Amino acid sequence: LLFLAHHRWENSAYVRTIDLIPGVRRKFIVGNVTALPKEIDENLEIVQGKWVKQYGRIYRIWLAFRPFVQISSPDFIEKILTSHTNIDKGKSYSILRPWLGDGLLLASGDKWRRSRRLLTPAFHFQILDNFFDVFNKNAEILCEQLAKVTKTFTPGEFAEDVDVFPFLKKCTLDIICEAAMGITVNAQLEDSEYIRNVHRISEIVIDRFLSGKGMFPDWLYHLTPSGREHKKILKQMHDFTSKVIRERKVEIALEEDLPEVKKEKRRAFLDLMLLANKNGVELSDLDIRNEVDTFMFEGHDTTASAIVWFLYCMAINPKHQALVQEELNEVFGDSDRSCTMEDATKLKYLECCIKESLRLYPPVPIFARYMTEEIELGGYSIPKGTFISLQTFALHRNEEYFPDPDVFKPERFQTNEAIGRHSFAYVPFSAGSRNCIGQRFAMFEEKVLSSTLLRRFRFYYDLDKLGPRKAIPDLVLKPKNGMPLQIAPYLQ
Numbered sequence: 487l488l489f490l491a492h493h494r495w496e497n498s499a500y501v502r503t504i505d506l507i508p509g510v511r512r513k514f515i516v517g518n519v520t521a522l523p524k525e526i527d528e529n530l531e532i533v534q535g536k537w538v539k540q541y542g543r544i545y546r547i548w549l550a551f552r553p554f555v556q557i558s559s560p561d562f563i564e565k566i567l568t569s570h571t572n573i574d575k576g577k578s579y580s581i582l583r584p585w586l587g588d589g590l591l592l593a594s595g596d597k598w599r600r601s602r603r604l605l606t607p608a609f610h611f612q613i614l615d616n617f618f619d620v621f622n623k624n625a626e627i628l629c630e631q632l633a634k635v636t637k638t639f640t641p642g643e644f645a646e647d648v649d650v651f652p653f654l655k656k657c658t659l660d661i662i663c664e665a666a667m668g669i670t671v672n673a674q675l676e677d678s679e680y681i682r683n684v685h686r687i688s689e690i691v692i693d694r695f696l697s698g699k700g701m702f703p704d705w706l707y708h709l710t711p712s713g714r715e716h717k718k719i720l721k722q723m724h725d726f727t728s729k730v731i732r733e734r735k736v737e738i739a740l741e742e743d744l745p746e747v748k749k750e751k752r753r754a755f756l757d758l759m760l761l762a763n764k765n766g767v768e769l770s771d772l773d774i775r776n777e778v779d780t781f782m783f784e785g786h787d788t789t790a791s792a793i794v795w796f797l798y799c800m801a802i803n804p805k806h807q808a809l810v811q812e813e814l815n816e817v818f819g820d821s822d823r824s825c826t827m828e829d830a831t832k833l834k835y836l837e838c839c840i841k842e843s844l845r846l847y848p849p850v851p852i853f854a855r856y857m858t859e860e861i862e863l864g865g866y867s868i869p870k871g872t873f874i875s876l877q878t879f880a881l882h883r884n885e886e887y888f889p890d891p892d893v894f895k896p897e898r899f900q901t902n903e904a905i906g907r908h909s910f911a912y913v914p915f916s917a918g919s920r921n922c923i924g925q926r927f928a929m930f931e932e933k934v935l936s937s938t939l940l941r942r943f944r945f946y947y948d949l950d951k952l953g954p955r956k957a958i959p960d961l962v963l964k965p966k967n968g969m970p971l972q973i974a975p976y977l978q
């Protein structure tokens with residue numbers, strides 16, 4: 487009976503259409519699950535390297551009965567990201583749904599359109615300017631923390647390896663807590679249950695995905711030990727966010743009677759939503775909690791990943807690091823003042839280096855869309871109901887658009903070199919109507935953190951001893967076993 491059912495499925499128009507797309511030979515029931523790399527650190531090499539070379543910039547993978555069409559050419563990516571209809575994620579991110587609900591990342595259709603319209607003004611330049619204090623304050627703390635662990639500083643010499651990744655994660659968490667909720671949790675300086683939970687939930691979610699428990703329905707998963715932990719931690723996190731929202735509501739109501747000058751100047755994203763609500767927009771408490779949780783999720787691991795890979799690129803390319811430091815000297819001289827939005831806008835070479843590190847190491851190396859309508863890509867028909875994976879890691883290393891694709895060359899992003907390049911050849915923040923709403927926030931944050939770090943320290947990575955650092959596609963692109971860098975004080 488099983489064979490018969492499988493045979494019928496295999497001969498359905500849907501499967502036959504998908505199978506016209508090249509890809510690894512499909513096996514009975516499991517599809518290509520057994521062909522996938524066993525170790526996560528081989529995932530990018532195979533799925534976005536070997537198979538792209540072998541099958542091309544459009545190929546398909548069957549995860550049991552579900553096909554994923556993998557694309558990595560600018561033309562195909564453009565077609566998907568500029569579509570006004572195929573903007574949904576479907577069930578591809580379902581493991582995040584218990585945490586983020588219908589927040590901006592996962593919402594679809596009209597719900598997404600409404601939230602996007604409501605939240606877009608929160609990322610206006612004028613509002614972002616207010617966050618520079620938060621970026622600078624936390625960048626200072628980060629430097630102090632790094633200076634403490636590199637006790638053996640001798641002028642001009644590098645101290646022993648320090649894994650910088652945990653420091654960056656705590657720093658970006660502090661920043662997003664203040665920006666999203668208006669609260670200071672001081673993750674860089676003290677232990678906090680909420681922060682521990684944010685770390686733990688990311689680990690549990692990725693474990694659920696990689697261990698295959700992602701296939702279990704929620705009720706079954708919640709019977710497993712990790713499912714029970716997942717449920718318990720989520721409850722604590724949701725309670726925490728809900729409490730912050732309740733308290734903030736009261737504070738904002740009390741502020742109403744204050745004269746304009748006494749009102750809070752810097753508005754967290756949460757405040758903007760609460761204020762919009764007062765002005766007639768209907769957002770339930772759950773809607774608001776989902777958006778705050780989404781910012782917390784999207785807004786810290788991604789930026790920590792971006793900065794850790796930026797520092798790695800600097801550490802293995804000392805000449806480029808020296809050029810960034812020269813530019814920093816031009817802008818800041820020997821003053822230790824903090825970085826303003828105007829400074830950040832002037833740091834053009836730093837920007838090219840950040841962009842080049844985002845090309846080589848996109849924090850979101852793959853994301854997905856669910857086809858609500860049939861489309862055509864590269865001569866293949868992609869039926870309604872199919873998932874498309876957009877492979878940014880492979881896209882960014884396409885030598886047609888980026889000659890010597892594995893080499894760090896920030897000049898690629900200088901205006902004259904970038905002219906004429908396909909505008910969808912580089913999409914670390916996605917593109918089109920459903921691009922990253924936090925892109926400008928993230929770029930400013932990265933500029934402030936990296937400029938502050940490079941005004942204080944020089945970074946070095948011992949390639950001979952450690953070999954190139956492997957990138958693993960966890961929830962975001964992470965360095966395997968952390969990022970051990972040697973640090974020395976920067977002497978002008």
Ligand code: HEM
Binds near residue numbers: 785788849850854916
């Ligand atoms: C270097 C840092 C970042 C990178 C590389 C990045 C990248 C991305 C990408 C690729 C997407 C599209 C995902 C998809 O379609 O599935 C996305 C969406 C999103 N990002 Fe970011 N992100 C970063 C930082 C941030 C920050 C700091 C925030 C918030 C403050 C943020 C908030 C969001 C939200 C809410 C979405 C969903 C937008 C929508 O669907 O309308 N991101 N991001």
